Amino acid sequence: MATSHDSSGSGPATRTTTCAIAGAGPAGLVLGLLLARAGISVTVLEKHADFLRDFRGDTVHPSTMALLDDLGLFDRFDDLPQSRLSHLQLPDAEGNGVVLVDFRRLPVQHRYIAMVPQWDLLNLLAEAAATEPNFTLLTQHEVTDVVRDKGRVIGVDYRSPDGEGRLLADLTVACDGRWSTVRRAASLPVKETPVGFDVWWYRIDTGRDIGNALLPRAYQNRIAIVIPREGYLQVAQLGLKGANAEIRAQGIEAFRAQAAELLPEVAEEVTSIESMDDVKHLAVRVDRLRRWYGPGVLCIGDAAHAMSPVGGIGINLAIQDAVAAARLLATPLRRGIFGTHGGQRLLAQVQRRRLVPTILLQGLQRLAHAVVIMPVLQDRRSLQVPALVSQVLQRAPWLSAVPAFIVGVGPRSEKIPRWARRPVPPASNVSV
Structure with missing residues (x-):
């Protein structure tokens, strides 16, 4: 465990943990739940008092529902208030609806996108994590800075109703979104992509x-x-x-x-x-860190790559990052590798694992911006399916499964590690 050189009685109150996670969004809570199931002491800091806020990214895709299956949480998720989106259609020149994206054709168990209030999903994840003895969620704890020792991040400073405090950790993970405090404090290089x-x-x-x-x-x-x-x-x-x-x-x-x-x-x-x-x-923003990590710190989800709202894939990509990070880092965290000033090679593995799907999906979003959205907003094109595309889809409607797979499952989808899985109850009401 990292120790602090600034933890005297006159300084802020100091806690310790193995992994400190900034932000109790989907990525932070999934990572915290998985690491806790691996027997690792993990503390998640969330600046708000609860999850009852005005979220807009409420899409839960087939890949995420498959993860909830493996976590043993799908039945509870399925009971949440939700609506289901099975396909996306646009009119052609004659006003006929053309199905461009059809999740009903996917070879997966859950063939739809669930629109679930995000506070319900976060409450579900937090309640599941709270049953793990190694998990701690600190609400109303706003991360204000990172703590460094000889150039290495060894934890975070925070502000809470009880005053300022400090959480020391072997590894700090930023899951605090596109305006990430940890990412900014760690001075990680970023590549911005213009959005119109x-x-x-x-x-x-x-x-x-x-x-x-x-x-x-x-x-x-x-x-x-x-x-x-x-x-x-x-x-x-x-x-x-x-x-x-x-x-x-x-x-x-x-x-x-x-x-x-x-x-x-x-x-x-x-x-x-x-x-x-x-x-x-x-304010739509698309960016990507050139390096997602530094000594003692890792960024995932929007903290590593802010996504466009096109396709609603940001939440699901962030959760995939969390699963990959947990699988790659759980054993090293148990062994204390990060507490001995090592581990950067392991953090680089997380970036390498998740970089390709991030680049591909951001590239597809940029293509949609350039080919569809901006021409319509600039009044250069109508929002209609070209005649040729309409004819092709009429003859081969199965092609609508291709964009559905890209959006709903995505490249390099992750699997819950075996050590974190829980059996689905026999009475599970699975969807087909």
């Missing part, structure tokens, strides 16, 4: 059933991705980057009118957007 659009999220309350398809819409220079949920529609409205101030200056009436143009079938319900406070702006 942002997203404005809002919901429209409606009792109408519009099915289980993801419905993209376009009107003039705007795009809306409509996610059907129980009792309401979750809408992601895409527009050119830099337009947020102008949109807000125009006010709620103008915004409702734009929403009605995009979604004429629920035009009467747009009044459920009560004010511009109900419209959340997401």
Whole structure:
């Protein structure tokens, strides 16, 4: 275990653990759960008091549901309030719906994307981890900096209702998102990718059933991705980057009118957007660390690679990172390798394992930005399926399984290590 040279009585209160994880998002909680099941002392620090926040990335893909199966958690997950997306379709020039992405054709057990409030998923993971004696979750503990000893990260400083404190650890893992405090404090080099659009999220309350398809819409220079949920529609409205101030200056009436143009079938319900406070702006950012690690520290998930919202793959990619990190690092952590100033080679293995799928998926997102999204937002193309593509899919509809596999399963999907698996109860209500 690392020791501190700044832990005198006059300094902040000091705790110790084997692995400190900054951020109790999906990656942080999955990594914490897995390491705890490996018998490793792990502490997760979360700056908020609970998970009841306004998340937008609520997609759980087939690959993640397969992991929940192996963790013995799928039955509990399946009981959570959720809606299911089975396919994505767009109109062709004649107005006919063309299924471009069809999860129903995948050779997997769960052939859909589950739209689950993220706070429910996080509560499920936290409750499962809390049953492990080696797991500690510290809420209202905001990581403020890393602690160094001779150039090596040996833990983190934090702020809590009880004051400032320090957590010393053999290994510190950043799972605190695209604005990661740990990543910034560790001064890891980053590669930024320009993105020309942002997203404005809002919901429209409606009792109408519009099915289980993801419905993209376009009107003039705007795009809306409509996610059907129980009792309401979750809408992601895409527009050119830099337009947020102008949109807000125009006010709620103008915004409702734009929403009605995009979604004429629920035009009467747009009044459920009560004010511009109900419209959340997401500044879309795509980047990737050139090196995900340093002495004593590792970044995974959005802390290592901020993803575009296209495809909703960020959460699932982050969870895959966590599974790979746990599999590669559990044994070295048990042996104390990181506490003896070693382990950088092992951290590099995590990056090598997860770099290829990250590059491929970010590349596909960038392609979607350039070929589909930006031409529509710049009013150079309509959001329609080209005639040739429509004809090909009519003759070979199985091709819609290819993008479904890329989005729903992804390249180099990870498996839960055997030592972390739990049997599924006999009464499990599996989905097909």
